[in-house]
Amino acid sequence: MxxxxxxxxxxxxxxxxxxxxxxxxxxxxxxxxxxxxxxxxxxxxxxxxxxxxxxPFRSIETVRSTDGSVKYLFTLPDGRQMEAVYMPYLDRKTICVSTMVGCPAKCAFCATGALGFGRNLTAGEVVGQILAVARGEGIAPRELRNLVFMGMGEPLLNYDATMLAARILLHPLALGMSKRRVTLSTVGLPKGIRRLAAEDDLGIKLAISLHAPDEETRQRIIPTAHANTIQEIMASAREYQAVTGRRVTFEYAMLRGVNDQLWQAELLADLLRGLVSHVNLIPMNPWEGSGFEESSEQQLQAFYDALEQRGVEVSVRRSRGRDAGAACGQLALKQPGAGVSASA
Ligand code: SF4
Missing domain, CATH: 1.10.150.530 (DNA polymerase; domain 1)
Known part of the structure; x- marks a missing residue:
């Protein structure tokens, strides 16, 4: 079958x-x-x-948050688990999908990173998340108009399946999404970013999880980051922009006392000079055992102001569904056996 x-x-x-x-x-x-x-x-x-x-799924569980977001936990036929999040805000029904079970990037603040890597999802297992969420919410699949590849996994390390999934999303006879409403979020893999830039029939948006402007802090937050320097990542982002003409988004999880200092805001602004970009500051969604705390509101504001004063386009993206375990991997992490290994 x-x-x-x-x-x-x-x-x-x-x-x-x-x-x-x-x-x-x-x-x-x-x-x-x-x-x-x-x-x-x-x-x-x-x-x-x-x-x-x-x-594609053996079973589906949901956890509804008081803010309206809904976390979907999918169990695959091999018993492994992964998640999607539905965020029905205002007129933008958005879905965040996973591309892997677990994740090999091991970001220290991320619940999925703590799970380790289970396996890649197939394109159908990615697309199936959208159809299952639409069914669960009683809406037509095409009502889900915004999609982010920002759930479990590093999409550029599951490249072929992610690209096929993106093509199914955009295909006029399939989900017919607008490429301007599909964003791929990566931990920052220069080779993959260049490859993505060359997919000229796709034109989906790129978000890079930078999280720190200096190597020492970045490698503390993302232990696998030593494989690619910040300079290499920024060079690939510039190339991506030169080829696609698209703005690049940078994701920045605000971690108290780790990456939220003003000198880091200044360094970040220096890195972004000359690039059409947007920075999303994300107050960290604390989870038990992460070892990190979210930045204070005061520090978040000071960091924001420092960027803005230096001409950086910046916004604060509040996590949705905190009471539903919104940080990716949080729900799977709570499952017995932590969900990334296969079971009969
Ligand atoms: S933040 Fe993203 S890239 Fe990092 S471990 Fe979590 S899922 Fe993987």
């Missing part, structure tokens, strides 16, 4: 009009089962269900 969602829309079974009908059932109506596809003949439905499956 093959997961249908792993296919590029142009490779879907059936021909012509019937293929369009099939795509419409999957991505417009969000059908969970071939038997629901009543415009296809019973014979075609039976053939499809013999060869393909539509459901």
């Amino acid at each position: 093959q997961l249908l969602l792993d296919l590029h829309p142009d490779a879907y079974p059936l021909e012509g009009f019937r293929r369009r009908q099939l795509l419409e059932w999957v991505f417009v109506h969000g059908a969970a089962d071939f038997s629901a596809m009543t415009s296809l003949s019973a014979g075609v439905r039976a053939e499809l269900s013999e060869q393909y499956t539509l459901n």
Whole structure:
């Protein structure tokens, strides 16, 4: 049995009009089962269900936050677990999806990093998160108009599956998302960033989790960061911008006494000079055992002001769903066995 969602829309079974009908059932109506596809003949439905499956998940649990965000914990057929978060704010229904079970980047402040690496997700397991969330929320899949590859995992280390998932998201006969509303968030892998820049049919947005402007602090926060210097990352961001013409976002988790000092704001502003960029300051979402604390409001404001005074475009992005364990990996971390290893 093959997961249908792993296919590029142009490779879907059936021909012509019937293929369009099939795509419409999957991505417009969000059908969970071939038997629901009543415009296809019973014979075609039976053939499809013999060869393909539509459901990548063994089970799905949800945790609803008082701020409206909903965390989805997916258990895959091999027993491993990963998460997506639905954020229905104002007119922007946004979903944050995972590209891996766990993550090899091991960022010290991140609950997913503490889980370690389980495995890469397939494109269908990424796209399946969107369809499952739409179903869970009782909305059409295409109502989810904003997507961030910012859940569990480093998307550029699961490159092919992430690119295929992105192409399914953007395909007009699939989810039909706008490339301006799809953002890939990376820990900062120069080779992957250059590769992404060259995907000229995609044009999705790039966010780099910098988290510190100096090597010592960055390597403390992201132990795997020694493989790529900040200079190399910034050079690849500049190349990305030169090729795509797109603004680059920098994510910066504010950690008390670690990366929130004013000299670091000055250094960050120096790094960004000449680059069309935006900095998101993210008050850290504390979780038990992380060893980090969030910056004080006063320090956050001082850091913000220091950047703004130096001409940096900056905003503060408050974490959603704190009471639902919003930091990625928090929910899986609470599961017995921590969710990244396979089970029967
Ligand atoms: S912050 Fe992102 S890149 Fe870092 S460990 Fe967590 S999921 Fe991986």
